[in-house]
Amino acid sequence: MISTVRGASAAVGAKAHARYSYLLRDADYLGLLNLTNVEYIADRLRTMPGYRDHMKAVAVGEARRRDIEKALRGVLLSEVESFMWYLNGPRADFLTSWVSFYEAENLKMIFRWLSASGNQNREHLRERLFPVPHSRVNFEALLGAQNFAAVRDILQPTRFGKAVIAPIERLLEGEKSLLSLEMAVDSLAEEDLFHALERLDKDEKKYLLPIFGSRIDLGSLYILFRSIKYYRIPTAEALNRLLHVSYKIPMPTLMRLGQHETAEAMVEALDLERGLQFAKYAPVFRDAIADEEPEMALERNIKRFTYVEAQRALRAGQLGFHTAMAYFVLRQYEIEDIIRIVEYVRYDVDRNKAISFLIKPIRLGGGVSWQS
Numbered sequence: 001m002i003s004t005v006r007g008a009s010a011a012v013g014a015k016a017h018a019r020y021s022y023l024l025r026d027a028d029y030l031g032l033l034n035l036t037n038v039e040y041i042a043d044r045l046r047t048m049p050g051y052r053d054h055m056k057a058v059a060v061g062e063a064r065r066r067d068i069e070k071a072l073r074g075v076l077l078s079e080v081e082s083f084m085w086y087l088n089g090p091r092a093d094f095l096t097s098w099v100s101f102y103e104a105e106n107l108k109m110i111f112r113w114l115s116a117s118g119n120q121n122r123e124h125l126r127e128r129l130f131p132v133p134h135s136r137v138n139f140e141a142l143l144g145a146q147n148f149a150a151v152r153d154i155l156q157p158t159r160f161g162k163a164v165i166a167p168i169e170r171l172l173e174g175e176k177s178l179l180s181l182e183m184a185v186d187s188l189a190e191e192d193l194f195h196a197l198e199r200l201d202k203d204e205k206k207y208l209l210p211i212f213g214s215r216i217d218l219g220s221l222y223i224l225f226r227s228i229k230y231y232r233i234p235t236a237e238a239l240n241r242l243l244h245v246s247y248k249i250p251m252p253t254l255m256r257l258g259q260h261e262t263a264e265a266m267v268e269a270l271d272l273e274r275g276l277q278f279a280k281y282a283p284v285f286r287d288a289i290a291d292e293e294p295e296m297a298l299e300r301n302i303k304r305f306t307y308v309e310a311q312r313a314l315r316a317g318q319l320g321f322h323t324a325m326a327y328f329v330l331r332q333y334e335i336e337d338i339i340r341i342v343e344y345v346r347y348d349v350d351r352n353k354a355i356s357f358l359i360k361p362i363r364l365g366g367g368v369s370w371q372s
Contacts, residue, residue: 008086009204013319015083016327020314022050023334026362032341033351039063041342050331051075065342066127072335073130076328077102081133083324090199091321097189097196098328100159102130103137104185107160110142111178114151148172163188183223187243190219194245200321207313207322211306211329213247214281218302220246220254221270221281225298229263249278264289281305296357303359307333333359 024032028048035041042063045051054071080099087095106129113125122143129139137158145151152168155161167181197205197212220242227238235258242254253273260266267289271282284301291297306329314326337358344354355362 008088009091009320010318012083012086012091012321013323015086016324017314017319019050019079020327020330022048023330024048024050024338026360029337029341029355029358029360029362032338033344033354035345038065038068038342038346041338041345042068045338054078065346068342069339070127072338076331076335077131077133079331080328084133087321090196090201091204094193094196094200094321094325096134097193098325099132099134100189100192102132103135103160104189106130106132106139107137107142107155107185108178108182110139110145110151111148111181114145114148115178159192160185160188183241190216190243191245194243194247203317204320204322207316208325209247211309211313211326214309215302215306216243216245217247217249217278218281218284218305219243220249221257221285222298222302224254224258225263225266225285228258228260228266235259249281253278293357300357300359303333303336304361307359308361 032041032044035044039061042055042058043060045068046055046060051072054075055068057071057074058067077099080095084092084095109125109128113121126143137160138154141154142151145154148168148171152164155164163184164181167175167184170180171178193212194216197208200208223241223243224238227233227241231238235255238258239255242251246254257266257269260269263285267282267285270279271286273279273282284305285298288294288298288301310326310329313322314330316322337360340358341354343349344351
């Protein structure tokens with residue numbers, strides 16, 4: 001049995017390593033950015049091995065941003081489905097938990113649609129939903145929901161059932177903001193993934209914890225940062241929104257950081273924790289604060305931090321399950337970058353500025369020190 005499991009792990013690792021060779025290089029990114037319209041981007045993607053099959057769905061000469069984005073969304077999830085056939089047990093559970101982030105994104109789109117427009121644009125929304133493999137959420141039923149009470153009932157038998165009860169009750173009682181509901185599904189996906197990670201083999205965790213554990217820590221710090229900087233909510237309420245799991249940064253430290261009056265003071269306090277493993281997160285926030293567009297810069301920095309960790313994991317150790325998961329993270333961020341490039345070209349954004357907001361660090365020199 002052990003040899004069978006190891007054989008499957010090596011197979012998915014080899015498969016992922018082969019797919020890694022299809023990922024875009026810096027020159028490919030720059031080539032896409034230097035194009036002058038969306039149609040040219042579609043034409044270029046049709047020539048790239050990692051995208052040409054899915055780009056067949058985009059009509060030649062009639063490419064629209066929405067059509068390209070829809071084609072790109074299917075690339076990663078179809079790859080995930082092809083890998084699932086090799087996996088079972090904790091590895092299959094972990095990959096399924098990772099895919100649940102796309103379920104969460106679908107749910108948030110449905111929540112916003114129901115809150116804002118009722119039954120309008122139903123077909124447009126259906127086209128935007130991610131085709132999540134092996135999902136147990138009945139999205140077709142959710143598209144027919146008339147109110148949040150129906151959403152609650154449809155989600156009750158799913159992994160999201162318990163998480164949405166309280167925030168939906170508050171919406172039914174008159175609360176206007178969807179923030180609590182959206183955070184509930186995001187937090188559940190994050191915590192489920194972390195618990196699934198804990199069930200993997202020791203060697204697999206060694207490579208994957210720096211990616212997904214750091215993501216957990218950065219997510220909690222991000223919640224605190226935004227709560228202090230933008231919402232000015234009480235410390236107790238901000239702490240209540242945090243994830244119930246952590247990697248390097250302990251809860252007492254998060255509680256202490258959450259008591260600062262300004263986001264800048266919070267980051268400065270984090271930066272002073274030199275010598276502790278979680279002090280490495282401080283530059284992610286410090287550099288964003290110094291940027292002329294701090295919110296966009298912070299989102300990029302958090303993703304870029306995990307991008308760099310995924311690169312390290314993919315190149316570490318023998319080929320195995322960790323290779324596949326690292327590849328999926330890199331592929332996910334590449335697709336997000338291509339979608340950004342489409343927007344930048346469409347609106348003729350200054351190319352130097354556009355480069356700076358991509359997740360992949362393709363500046364000369366490879367980015368700032370914490371990305372090396």
